[in-house]
Amino acid sequence: MTPRRIWMVLLMVAALSAPAxxxxxxxxxxxxxxxxxxxxxxxxxxxxxSTQLFVDSLGAVQLNPALLARIxxxxxxxxxxxxxxxxxxxxxxxxxxxxxxSSFRIVFPITGLFRFGIGYTGRYEPEGSFSLRDVTDGGDxxxxxxxxxxxxxxxxxTAAFDVTRYASVGLTFSFERGTIEERWDVVFDELSFVPGxxxxxxxxxxxxxxxxxxxxxxxxxxxxxxxxxxxxxxAEVYEKYTQVSLDTSYSSTLSLPARxxxxxxxxxxxxxxxxxxxxxxxxxxxxxxxxxxxxLQREESYSLGAEYLRGFRLGSQRLPLRAGFNYxxxxxxxxxxxxxxxxxxxxxxxxxxxxxxxxxxxxxxxxKNGSIATNxxxxxxxxxxxxxxxxxxxxxxxxxxx
Amino acid sequence: MRALGIVxxxxxxxxxxxxxxxxxxxxxxxxxxxxxxIKSQPGEVFQDTxxxxxxxxxxxxxxxxxxxxxxxxxxxxxxxxxxxxxVDFSKAGADTLREVLxxxxxxxxxxxxxxxxxxxxxxxEPLVESDTLKSITLADTIPDSTLTSVxxxxxxxxxxxxxxxxxxxDWIRDDDSHNGxxxxxxDTTTTTRLAFASKENGSSALEPVLRVIFKSGGPSTYRMEVxxxxxxxxxxxxxxxxxxxxxxRVYIPIDLTVFDPRxxxxxxxxxxxxxxxxxxxxxxxxxxYAPETADVGDPDVxxxxxxxxxxxxxxxxxxxxSIRNILSRLISEGKKExxxxxxxxxxxxxxxxxxxxxxxxxxxxxxxxxxTYSTAPKFPE
Numbered sequence: 001m002t003p004r005r006i007w008m009v010l011l012m013v014a015a016l017s018a019p020a021x022x023x024x025x026x027x028x029x030x031x032x033x034x035x036x037x038x039x040x041x042x043x044x045x046x047x048x049x050s051t052q053l054f055v056d057s058l059g060a061v062q063l064n065p066a067l068l069a070r071i072x073x074x075x076x077x078x079x080x081x082x083x084x085x086x087x088x089x090x091x092x093x094x095x096x097x098x099x100x101x102s103s104f105r106i107v108f109p110i111t112g113l114f115r116f117g118i119g120y121t122g123r124y125e126p127e128g129s130f131s132l133r134d135v136t137d138g139g140d141x142x143x144x145x146x147x148x149x150x151x152x153x154x155x156x157x158t159a160a161f162d163v164t165r166y167a168s169v170g171l172t173f174s175f176e177r178g179t180i181e182e183r184w185d186v187v188f189d190e191l192s193f194v195p196g197x198x199x200x201x202x203x204x205x206x207x208x209x210x211x212x213x214x215x216x217x218x219x220x221x222x223x224x225x226x227x228x229x230x231x232x233x234x235a236e237v238y239e240k241y242t243q244v245s246l247d248t249s250y251s252s253t254l255s256l257p258a259r260x261x262x263x264x265x266x267x268x269x270x271x272x273x274x275x276x277x278x279x280x281x282x283x284x285x286x287x288x289x290x291x292x293x294x295x296l297q298r299e300e301s302y303s304l305g306a307e308y309l310r311g312f313r314l315g316s317q318r319l320p321l322r323a324g325f326n327y328x329x330x331x332x333x334x335x336x337x338x339x340x341x342x343x344x345x346x347x348x349x350x351x352x353x354x355x356x357x358x359x360x361x362x363x364x365x366x367x368k369n370g371s372i373a374t375n376x377x378x379x380x381x382x383x384x385x386x387x388x389x390x391x392x393x394x395x396x397x398x399x400x401x402x
Numbered sequence: 403m404r405a406l407g408i409v410x411x412x413x414x415x416x417x418x419x420x421x422x423x424x425x426x427x428x429x430x431x432x433x434x435x436x437x438x439x440i441k442s443q444p445g446e447v448f449q450d451t452x453x454x455x456x457x458x459x460x461x462x463x464x465x466x467x468x469x470x471x472x473x474x475x476x477x478x479x480x481x482x483x484x485x486x487x488x489v490d491f492s493k494a495g496a497d498t499l500r501e502v503l504x505x506x507x508x509x510x511x512x513x514x515x516x517x518x519x520x521x522x523x524x525x526x527e528p529l530v531e532s533d534t535l536k537s538i539t540l541a542d543t544i545p546d547s548t549l550t551s552v553x554x555x556x557x558x559x560x561x562x563x564x565x566x567x568x569x570x571x572d573w574i575r576d577d578d579s580h581n582g583x584x585x586x587x588x589d590t591t592t593t594t595r596l597a598f599a600s601k602e603n604g605s606s607a608l609e610p611v612l613r614v615i616f617k618s619g620g621p622s623t624y625r626m627e628v629x630x631x632x633x634x635x636x637x638x639x640x641x642x643x644x645x646x647x648x649x650x651r652v653y654i655p656i657d658l659t660v661f662d663p664r665x666x667x668x669x670x671x672x673x674x675x676x677x678x679x680x681x682x683x684x685x686x687x688x689x690x691y692a693p694e695t696a697d698v699g700d701p702d703v704x705x706x707x708x709x710x711x712x713x714x715x716x717x718x719x720x721x722x723x724s725i726r727n728i729l730s731r732l733i734s735e736g737k738k739e740x741x742x743x744x745x746x747x748x749x750x751x752x753x754x755x756x757x758x759x760x761x762x763x764x765x766x767x768x769x770x771x772x773x774t775y776s777t778a779p780k781f782p783e
Contacts, residue, residue, distance in 0.1 A: 130431035136449040144444040184779035200781035290441025290782025
């Protein structure tokens with residue numbers, strides 16, 4: 001095995017050895033299908049969000065599939081993040097620390113024009129728990145604990161190609177999978193009391209389609225958009241209770257609305273790049289998980305970012321300096337018609353490895369989700385994103401003769 | 403580079419400057435429940451009491467004790483005791499061809515030196531050691547060997563009581579069926595109870611035997627096939643009576659229709675209130691069981707599934723038995739009614755009693771079930 005292959009294998013091992021169990025920390029992630037995972041290139045995330053558009057020869061995990069068309073070599077990339085969020089209300093504060101492995105993709109150049117990619121993309125993370133203390137009429141104290149867990153993810157198969165030198169197109173077919181589990185436990189302080197539990201688990205499976213276009217109308221200008229179809233999940237639902245006579249299972253459906261995103265980037269020579277993008281997923285007609293049509297809003301995300309390409313010097317290398325701002329509106333209105341707004345400020349850089357054939361990107365995000373004043377509950381978010389990627393040219397060896 | 407460092411420090415101050423706590427069991431997030439944003443709902447927890455309305459009773463299992471090391475004669479605490487025996491003539495062999503000269507029953511008194519008057523009476527039906535012996539049938543009185551006296555003085559010494567030779571010979575030869583003997587108290591005023599060694603006393607020198615001397619050849623000694631104490635209760639109580647000697651069990655019917663099979667019973671207790679000063683004897687280890695039938699008149703009520711064991715405290719006025727598991731099982735089996743029965747754990751071993759208030763007592767005293775249960779949580783579609 002050549003040193004280059006070893007480098008690739010190490011990348012894969014590093015990516016796959018990350019904690020694979022999604023676990024979000026945001027308090028709001030226990031609602032609906034959970035918190036939307038920012039799954040994409042860490043460079044894009046440090047520039048304001050995964051919907052940002054730019055050509056990166058090592059950007060295997062970029063969101064818009066059309067961007068894969070300009071990846072020249074076999075490239076692998078992975079993203080994970082550490083969340084240290086603090087949920088707050090007037091009365092309580094609690095901090096959770098969690099790891100999330102959010103995306104992974106390997107891209108193969110098939111011909112000079114076509115690229116094929118396969119990977120893993122996290123979509124949503126329902127996660128959270130709280131406990132309620134109570135006492136019976138007879139004075140026996142007990143605790144009822146609600147726990148929500150699971151995760152939605154996608155296995156996307158992507159084909160991308162350049163239509164002209166001014167445009168690239170990407171198409172995605174994805175296997176969509178996931179689980180959403182809710183559980184209630186009741187435990188009494190007095191140990192002689194038998195505890196009880198009930199849980200409902202939805203195993204989801206479906207398929208999705210997506211497509212993206214990226215235009216390069218002028219030097220340094222990139223404009224693009226993408227659409228992900230609605231995902232119609234088939235759900236196998238299991239309900240289990242301590243009273244086993246109540247156990248049941250049945251089939252159901254759940255439809256995740258389509259998402260549309262668009263973005264534009266202006267690059268000023270080798271010095272500076274500014275980016276803007278937006279994404280929308282309309283939950284207005286969403287039905288399921290107890291929600292009825294009209295009870296949710298459109299999920300929106302708007303990103304602004306800038307990258308100082310010349311950056312700063314670290315040792316013998318110059319590292320780019322990236323900054324971004326992201327505003328999101330959650331589909332939920334809480335507690336009674338008040339919008340839940342999410343603000344994130346990001347800062348990051350990237351470290352080239354092996355002469356530019358690999359890189360490590362890092363991004364720091366700090367922000368707020370909801371507000372105590374408006375929503376009565378908020379998250380103070382702090383997240384560290386780490387992305388690794390590498391690429392090399394694979395050639396087929398010729399037949400050997402003796 | 404310095405600028406980057408400053409920015410990073412600012413980030414860390416922003417993040418960690420607000421304090422850091424870590425307690426996952428806080429109500430943070432419960433706002434979603436109150437608001438209805440989390441569509442599922444926890445189960446509701448209830449605590450309730452179901453009074454036993456009627457049907458509680460005591461029933462007699464047997465009126466004899468066969469296994470203790472002593473057999474008793476006398477009257478005390480409203481309880482009358484009669485020794486009962488059946489001699490084992492199955493090994494008579496060649497004695498059936500011999501002529502009885504004299505015969506006497508040997509009974510060794512243990513400890514006491516008092517005396518009591520009693521009459522030996524043949525039993526009208528064979529005495530067998532039974533878990534359900536509730537009565538005995540008395541037949542002919544057995545006089546002494548002179549045939550002049552039927553009233554015997556039971557005493558420490560001498561410890562033999564003569565029997566008519568002809569009667570014993572008939573028993574040996576089975577010319578007259580030997581069903582057994584009862585030593586019936588012939589004193590209506592005594593408050594004494596005397597103890598004699600039984601065949602289980604551990605010493606063959608003390609065990610009751612029938613010694614027979616024949617006109618030719620050596621004597622023979624016949625051991626007892628069965629010995630024990632027949633017990634009669636002279637007192638009547640309106641309460642639920644848990645007694646031994648006369649072994650009575652307490653039967654508590656349970657109306658299971660008060661339980662919704664969809665609920666989860668976290669804890670349930672049977673509560674019985676003890677009648678003050680009703681304790682007699684010792685060893686109040688009791689067992690609660692769920693009988694195989696809810697019909698107290700059915701013999702199957704004597705057996706069932708053990709629920710729990712406890713020791714009654716004469717100093718307490720209430721006893722609680724945890725019945726959660728059996729209750730859950732009965733509910734899950736879809737039963738509408740059942741019962742719980744309380745008995746002494748080592749039944750038939752000593753004279754003892756305890757009384758409980760019945761369902762006709764005030765609510766604060768009558769038997770009841772206290773239970774804590776919850777409905778299942780509700781999840782959205």
